[in-house]
Amino acid sequence: MGREKTIMDSSKVFFAEIGDMTYFTARFFREAFKPPFEFKELLRQCYNMGNRSLLLVGVTGFILGLVFTIQSRPTLMEFGAESWMPSMVSISIVREIGPVIIALISAGRIGSGIGAELGSMRVTEQIDAMEVSGTNPFKYLVVTRILATTLMLPLLILIGDAIALFGSAIIENLKGEVSFQLYFNQVFDALSFADLIPATIKSFFFGFAIGLVGCYKGYYCSKGTVGVGEASNAAVVYTSMLLFVIDFIAVFVTDIFYG
Template structure:
């Protein structure tokens, strides 16, 4: 009886401490987000650092995103073909694949790759800066580490992800064109016409808008996890890991919200 009581009370304590941890994390993250906007608006601006981070975050992610996009377009086309062929609707293949890629698969896959590569990188980098007391050193030397480290990275992530998605979508389409020609014969012009006869503004704009939020979420979580890491060296790995996990989860949550908004504004 007393053992059961002890187990129950320890479970309760565990749940309570987890809940407290979760809500205090939410409060800290909200405060962190507020501080980002405050620091982002207030001069001076670190433009050159934003460009450098854009290079590291955006340009350097391009090969990975391009390969993923190409494979997704190719595979999606090959996988969709048999089902459409059953209905005699193979001519709908470019239209169907393009809408899927532009609306959902392109932004989601790119954002998840981005969270994996960039989110973990930011988390680990800032956490290691904290462990090696570089952030403290910056504060001592009169610099604003939040502005220099956090604001620049979040801004670069927010601006670079949409651009990566444009490129990924275009490369996916090319992959899809190759996929369509593996077992069929579709000219590039016909493929192009079939795609743009189907794709509408209501497919493109919501997809573009949500990628800004995805980029912001990845950058924010990466920076937050790195900036609030403990002093120990193991916290670097923890920061990188949790940045990827929470960043990916946030992408799915934001996508769900985006779908609801899209259905309201573009019925």
């Protein structure tokens, strides 16, 4: 009996969370298209999120390209197919590995930062003060951050993919004596719009999910400093799970259209 009650309580909390997040999402779309628009704050958030995440994304992409090529090369050599390395690496990174890994890294960097920042503002009653002063805190704090993550994550993924391919080209140049020109010629021959378009579209959804969950957890943070840590941690955990769900849906839909 006690176990059934615990399961029922957990289910209620889960569905209540889904309902609250759905309302939060609907409110975002309602506020996003209603003037006045906070363009200055949006640009500031885009700069902060993009500039501060660029080094982390670049290092991650470079190491990803190095490791993926080093690990894959011996297997391809066993079958005498090392000439397929540029094609395999480029398709794998652009289609799946690059967007997912960089989105997860950004969830830890950007999502947790948004959750902690808005949580701190809620705990210190800055959001309440904005409401009292007549400012719309949801439009100024939430809408700008969600739009910024939605716009900036595709750019970060594009840069990360390019750096990952450059890292892979370095390994091929050192181990396989393949020139950079030949390597990237094979890369661009292997890639098509069927690879680029779905990956780009789902990267916008990745960015939207990161901003949405981070803002939701921070904006409705519970009182106390403990609540700030919980909001930051929950933002990363929930976003990571949501990214995999979005990725599965994107791959499934892509398979229907291009399969």
